[in-house]
Amino acid sequence: MTVRELILPPTMQRIVERAGYVPAVKTGSIVFCAGQVGRTVDLEVIADPEAQFLACWENLRVVLEAAGCTFEDVVDMTTYHVQMSTHMPIFREVKNRLFPRGTCAWTSIGVTELAHPGLLVEIKCVAVKRDTAATEEFANS
DSSP: OOOOOOOOOOHHHHHHHHOOSSSSSETTEEEEEEEEEEOTTOOBBBOHHHHHHHHHHHHHHHHHHHHOOOGEEEEEEEEEEEEHHHHHHHHHHHHHHHHHHTSSEEEEEESSSSSTOOOHHHEEEEEEEEHHHHHHHHHOO
């Protein structure tokens, strides 16, 4: 039987109340993250594109941390973009500041809209929690 652990950081309790889903589900060492967006703890969409992208990455970081992971553990990522050609340069710049380059598979998809007006990007990913003891042993060999 597969054991599922629901990942719900304290700052994201309102998501379950409003939308009825959890930010991530962990089974074994695999973490399936729901799409994260750039909004405040009060679920308000952030208007400024750069600030929205920063908040989106921070929300993803919080979810991964609650599951015992970091950005380094992400193995697959899909990003959904509204007005992709307009916002991709700043999104990529923010991503390169915060997320390790060349460490996972990444697919970007342009969409006409997301769940709430004003959202410009949604990041969905799968992470595999690394066995730090095995990683350190491999690095030292």
